[in-house]
Amino acid sequence: MPSIASHIGRRELRAAGLCYLAIIALGLWSELFVRGQLVVAGDAAATAQRIAAHPQLWRLGILADLLMQVLDLPVIVVLWRLLRPVNETLALTATGLNLVQTAVLVGNRVQLLAPLELLATSAFPPGQREALAMLAVHLHGQGFGIGLIFFGFACVIRGALIAASGVLPRLLGGLLVLAGLAYLLNSFALLLAPDIAKWLFPTVLLPAFFGELLFALWLTAGRPLRVME
Template sequence: MRVAGVFYLAIILLGLFGEMFVRAKLVVSGNPAATAHAISASPLLWRMGIVGDLLMHVFDIPVIVVLYLLLKPVNESLSLSAAFLNLIQTAVLAANKLSLLVPLYLLGGSSYLTAISTAQLQTLSYVAINAHGYGFAVGLIFFGVSCLVRGYLMVKSGYVPKLYGFLMVLAGFSYLINSFALLLAPTFAAALFPAILVPAFIGELAFTLWMIVKGVNLAQWQQRVDPAPTI
């Protein structure tokens, strides 16, 4: 459990690194030229953001397995459904990283790109980066539903404090609202972001720290796994 908590914390930190310290630093909103110049000036930082994201998705796997086993005694079918939803999210987001590689090729100065103007290459790079944002939103729809299911199972478990279950449900709704707003009403989504994801950050971080510091009550968990026979 504590090892899974460490992996979960690494996922959160790597996610923050990619979004806050790489893309927020290098991507200039509404300005393809400035964005292209920033990436060209710091290609290693851009690549580090991609590698960090991919490591984050690798760390997803042990966390998914542990959370499945943790919540399986409450309802095996729902716990398995949450695990599969999380796996779909991981697969979508991992594949989505290809969009972030596109600017490196377009801005790399290869001879086969000379037929395309610099402005066009910069615009295409910016479009690829925007596409990554939408791909991220698509993946988080699956994760949002997974959070709702896991939050419900935590509340019903008896061996995970109900508070973390409610926080996980709140996180799920935050992800879903953010994703559907981006897909259906981008202007509205821009007004919501990043405040809409604060509950998700708080909920996941709180649960992660609980896993690392305290962890599940093994006696209560075992009781759900092997309930005492009735006489």
């Protein structure tokens, strides 16, 4: 690596960490306290009834999801700057994978608008509207799994770069690799073996949650770094 020193500032790291923590909080809220409360697994009629009774809450969940993707961008930029000196090609690859994931998830949110539109129309019989609304929710889950494949690979690459940096904590790198592998296992199971995925979820994602949370907290601590570019 060339011997030009670059300073990653405390404020940049802290800002990225706060964005990361906000992403985690928004994701938990929209998944557990919005969809987790309104979607009844295996019951299209009950799900449709709850969404129709709380349309604003459903919309707020979508907004929280979109804010997550907006906050992704400053985190992606800071991580690119942080890890580029370790291996520019791999850091750029992780950045590209993360951007693909963000784009996939943004487009996938349209699926969550479908239940509101379907339940407000009279073009279909009630039972058909409910079934189509539930299908849209299910497809959103599938799309989310597809997006996390790209993020899983990004986490593995970033974790490996952190572990190899000699500057950043190796433990964080290992935890981020584990998080990425958990995302990949969950997503591939969702696509290839749905019955197994139901058995794995949500336990398989616990390593991802703790790995990302600890990494976000470390960034938020804002410890300034000098790395070599």
